[in-house]
Structures are given as C-alpha cells and as structure tokens.
Amino acid sequence: MPIIVQKFGGTSVADPDLIRNVARRVAKTRDQGKQVIVVVSAMGHTTDRLVELARAVGDCTPEREMDMLLATGEQVTIALLAIALTGMGYPAISLTGAQAGIITDNAHNRARIVSVDQERIRQELEKGQIVVVAGFQGIDGRNETTTLGRGGSDTTAVALAAALNAEVCEIYTDVDGVYTADPRLVPEAMKIDCISYDEMLELASLGALVLQARSVEYAKHYGVTIHVRSSFNDNRGTLVKEVSGMEECRQLSGVAHDVNVAKIGLFDVPDRPGIAKHLFKALAAEKVDVDMIIQSWMRSGKNDIVFTVTRDDLPRALPVVKRVVGEVGAAGMDYNDHMAKVSIVGAGMVSNPGVAADMFEVLAKENININMISTSEIKISCVIEEDEVIRAVKAIHARMIEKQPA
Ligand code: ADP
C-alpha cells in the first residue's frame, strides 16, 4: 500500500473543530487506500506562548530546558488528533519524535535530523494504524529531547517521507500554496504551480516562512516531492521538486523579505591579512550566524567592515565585536537593529544581466536607500531600513513580477 505523509501546521490545528477537520482529511486519504503518516505542529500560537512563559519565569532560558518545554506543544496535538481519528472509527496512534525514531544531533533548539529509525512506524502501519507524529522534535544520542528550530515540523515531515519512501509529502497550511510574495502582504501575489528546490530554498532562506528552509534542503537531498496546499480547501497547491527545462520557467519566481536583520560595522580597521579571520572566527566561536559581509575599498591602510546577523544573535555578537575593535586597533563600531532584507529570486535571472539594475531602479523610484547588496546566480538581496520593507516588497512585486510575461 502506498505511503503518504501529511503535515498540518499550527493554524490548521488551532482548535477542536479544526482538529476534527484535519481528522476528516486524513480519514479520506486512508479511504483512498493509502497508509498515512500525519505530522502535526503545536496548536495555533502555542509555541510562542510557551516561549513567553519561559521568559516570564526566568532571565536565562537554558537551551535544554527550552526544548523540554517547547516539545510539549506538539504532544498535545498528536494525542488530540489520534483521539479524534479513533472516535471516527479510524485506528490511530500518536508518537513523540523519540518514539517515531527521529534521531538528531545534540544542538538544542536548532537540532538537525541525522537519521530516522523506521521500525516503530513500520510496525504500527502494518497493524493498520494511522500514525500521528509530533513534528519539530527528536532525540539525540544521549536520550535528550531536542527541537529542530522554528517551523521544524516541515522538516520532520520531509524526513519521514524520505525514510519511508512516501509517494509525496503534503504540507497543509493556511494559504493555497507558495506565492510570488507573502499573499497576506501582497494581495496581487500569484500562486506558483511548480518551483525548483533551489528557488524554494532561496525563498525560504530569505524569509518566505511557508516552508522551513531546512526541509527544502532535505527534500532536495533525498528527492522528496513536496506539495504545499491549503488545509481549508481541495485546490491544487504548489509542487516543490526538481524542475528540468529551466528556460521554460518564469524569469523571476518571487519576492521575499526578512525583518530579523541587524547590521554591525567596524570602522577604520587596519587593512592587513588575518583581520577578517580574527573577527569572524571570534563570532563563530560564539555561534553567531553571519549573513552578508562588506569590506570597503582601502584608504590610507584602513577600511570598514560591515556585516549582518539576525537580531536574536545581536546580544552575543556585540561583546565580541567590541573586544575585536580593541584587539585589532580599529577606530570604533556601531550597529543598527532595525534593518530588513528584501530579495528577488528566480532561476532565469542568471541569463538576464539587467535584473539587479531593475531592482535598484524600483527602490530608487521609491526613494529607498540601499545599505548592502548581495547576489547569487538566482537571487539579489538588498538590506534596507525596516520601516521601508513592505513598500519595497509591494513595489518590486508590482513592477518586476507582475509585469513579466507569464
Ligand atoms: P504553518 O503554521 O502551517 O506551518 P506558517 O505560518 O509557517 O504556517 O506558513 C504559512 C504562512 O507563510 C502564510 O500564512 C503566509 O503568510 C506566509 N508566507 C510568507 N511568504 C509566503 C509565500 N511566498 N507564499 C506563501 N506563503 C507565504
């Protein structure tokens, strides 16, 4: 019997009626003769509330204890969905990440799945059960509970689909698929029927949180086809898969934005070999994830180094940078934690040299100042002030995505 993995996100399981709605969908798939593995997220905004609870009881939030806390969210949903399915006459069993064999490394709060032990799931499927698995969580080599980073249930679903050779991994969410921009922000955004792993990976990494970036990476590695679709209707959604004949694709796939951006600058840094190594090794030692880096043209033996980090990493980055300024004899440093990044993604831009200039022209017409730029073969990103980012997304979408030939 073919296996199918269906994942339902927080908004799709936010209350008892919605959980019953999910149970009906799962039952329908079972009636079509499939073995079903369901992956669920915590109900509604439960994970955010658990984070707030932790902050309300203590100033420091140890990573291990945060994983113990956050993993409880998904455990509520699995049991409720299994209860709903059983009540409808469909045998179902709920499994935590550990029980489902999701083995991770030991990086609390951002663990990576290293393997999937399929034995228990296979046994339950053979007994005719619908298997309901808690997303976002796993267990490391020391039997410690780990979580996979925000949005991590997507990755649980893809990992299970890969391990059990499922015919498809369906990601059910609160929009009809992947759009050319966040449809909540840009009502004109268009649903994309099919997108390549590489483009989806860029969109997800650059802020389109409809899929966790790591799930796309995982799907690409194992060749899992993802179908992103709505849990509230039967419309066909977006297929994420290997796309051949890229020339037939639209030149530009979409616009993404990210407001979790802080910029840090070091000024008048002596220009000699080893300075960049010293700075970025020190940041890496504190597990600071650096994104864009710019070093200015040398003048009188000095230059400026500017880079971006996520706002969450800023408190860990600042003491390091202050220390390094003293150690290397730079003139000083500054930072701005109200920055944002707007990006345009498209496999077709590699053969169209004018795309970057077009994007800069749109921003210029909006009188939006560009702080930093980075490009790859399939994306262009600009760091701008946070309060201008929505205007930037709308303008880029209207003048570049909506205008291109279908
Ligand atoms: P879930 O709880 O189902 O995991 P998420 O909130 O993680 O849902 O992801 C769905 C949301 O992603 C949508 O509500 C939408 O606002 C947002 N989103 C951002 N960019 C895009 C995009 N390009 N296409 C579709 N949705 C997007």
Ligand code: ASP
């Ligand atoms: N509940 C977790 C989160 O809110 C995981 C997920 O929903 O994918 O990030």
Ligand code: MG
């Ligand atoms: Mg999500």
